[in-house]
Structure formats: C-alpha cells, structure tokens
Amino acid sequence: MADGGVDLAAAARELVTEAARFAGFGWMRATSGNLSVVLGRDPLRLAVTASGGDKGELTAGDIVLVDAVGRLLPSPGAGSATAAASPSRPAAARPGPRPSAEAALHARLAAATGAGAVVHLHTLASVRAAGRHPGGLELAGLEMLKALGRPADGPATRLPVIQNSQDMTVLGDAALAALEPAVPALLVAGHGLYAWGEDLRSARRHAEAADWLCALVTDG
Ligand SMILES: CSC[C@@H](O)[C@@H](O)C(=O)COP(=O)(O)O
Numbered sequence: 001m002a003d004g005g006v007d008l009a010a011a012a013r014e015l016v017t018e019a020a021r022f023a024g025f026g027w028m029r030a031t032s033g034n035l036s037v038v039l040g041r042d043p044l045r046l047a048v049t050a051s052g053g054d055k056g057e058l059t060a061g062d063i064v065l066v067d068a069v070g071r072l073l074p075s076p077g078a079g080s081a082t083a084a085a086s087p088s089r090p091a092a093a094r095p096g097p098r099p100s101a102e103a104a105l106h107a108r109l110a111a112a113t114g115a116g117a118v119v120h121l122h123t124l125a126s127v128r129a130a131g132r133h134p135g136g137l138e139l140a141g142l143e144m145l146k147a148l149g150r151p152a153d154g155p156a157t158r159l160p161v162i163q164n165s166q167d168m169t170v171l172g173d174a175a176l177a178a179l180e181p182a183v184p185a186l187l188v189a190g191h192g193l194y195a196w197g198e199d200l201r202s203a204r205r206h207a208e209a210a211d212w213l214c215a216l217v218t219d220g
C-alpha cells in the first residue's frame with residue numbers, strides 16, 4: 001500500500017469497473033481513453049490503465065503502477081522469482097502491460113490539481129464542442145454546472161480547450177497553462193476530454209457533466 005492509503009489491488013478493481021462503465025456509454029471506443037487513481041503523493045504514485053487494450057474488457061492485470069512522469073514501476077506483490085520481475089531489470093524493460101500512453105498527463109494533472117483520480121474519454125460531444133469553440137466554452141445559467149462544482153447562475157464558467165499533441169510534455173504544459181481554477185475538466189481539440197476529482201466517483205460525475213454540457217452546446 002502506498003502512502004495515500006489506497007492499495008493497487010483495490011484501485012485496480014475500481015478502475016476496471018469504471019472503464020467498463022464508460023465503455024458501455026460508448027466513450028472508450030476502439031481502445032480509446034484511460035483512467036487513473038492516485039495511490040500516493042510523496043512520491044506521486046498512480047494506478048493507471050494499460051495501453052492499447054479494449055477498455056471495456058480490462059482485468060486487474062491491465063492496471064499498472066506509474067510514477068510522477070508516467071513511468072512503469074514494479075507492482076507490489078508481483079512475483080520476484082521470475083526474470084520478468086528481477087530487481088536488476090528496470091520495470092520499463094520487463095514484458096507485460098505498458099502504462100497508458102497518456103499516463104504522464106494523468107500524473108501532471110493529479111499533481112497540479114490535487115485530484116485523487118483522473119479520467120480521459122473520447123466522447124463525440126467533447127470533440128465536436130472543442131472543434132466549434134477552440135477558445136473554450138463559456139457556460140452560464142445551467143443547472144448542470146453544479147455537477148462540476150460551479151454555480152448555476154452568476155458569472156460564466158469557462159471549460160478550457162487545448163490543442164492536441166502527440167508529445168505528452170507539450171500536452172501537459174498546455175493543460176496546466178489552461179487550467180481554470182475550480183473547473184475540474186478540460187477539452188482536447190480533435191481528441192476528447194479530461195476530468196478529475198477527489199476520487200473516481202467524483203471524476204466520473206465531472207466527466208458526465210462536462211460531456212453533457214458539450215452535447216448541449218453542439219445540440220448533440
Ligand atoms: C484510439 S486510442 C488513441 C490513443 O492514442 C489515446 O488517445 C488513448 O486515449 C488511449 O491510449 P492508451 O495508451 O490505450 O491509454
């Protein structure tokens with residue numbers, strides 16, 4: 001167990017269930033999307049979905065442990081008698097599931113926001129909304145804003161949009177620069193959405209609200 005008090009096995013069960021839920025919504029088509037839960041903060045440790053699998057069919061073995069830059073770490077409890085788990089062999093060189101290609105962005109968002117969980121989804125509405133509103137979505141007078149922790153009335157809430165990049169450092173820099181205080185989500189143009197929260201349930205609520213708002217502004 002890491003210092004956050006959540007163990008990898010428990011986090012894996014949660015992540016597998018959540019990934020199946022989102023896949024059922026059609027939000028993780030064609031292996032897209034990834035999810036993480038923070039296991040510890042000092043040093044930062046996350047349980048994250050492995051790369052490339054069908055997110056509706058994950059098992060606990062498809063959840064891996066990563067550090068603050070998204071690097072694979074040995075999973076606690078993994079057997080040490082095999083060559084694959086040899087301490088002399090770096091985790092990244094071992095066979096087995098690889099961390100999500102976007103694990104580094106999860107780690108940066110978790111570090112910057114203090115979130116306990118981060119979700120990334122390829123929802124159609126988020127891609128459409130980001131395409132139509134490249135400067136960000138200005139949202140006001142909507143009861144659903146409360147699900148993002150924002151007031152339904154009063155000043156508008158801005159849902160940021162950033163440009164996509166295949167370079168996780170560039171994407172991470174853009175995400176952190178675009179963060180709106182107290183808005184637990186952002187859109188990535190041509191790609192999808194990221195949402196986060198104190199735990200996976202809260203990250204899910206924020207993702208559902210962000211997607212609903214995206215669908216509203218695109219009439220989708
Ligand atoms: C159609 S999957 C596109 C991927 O490049 C990525 O954006 C994604 O969401 C899933 O990547 P993964 O490495 O499986 O976590």
Ligand SMILES: [Zn+2]
Nearest residue numbers: 032033120192
């Ligand atoms: Zn993606």
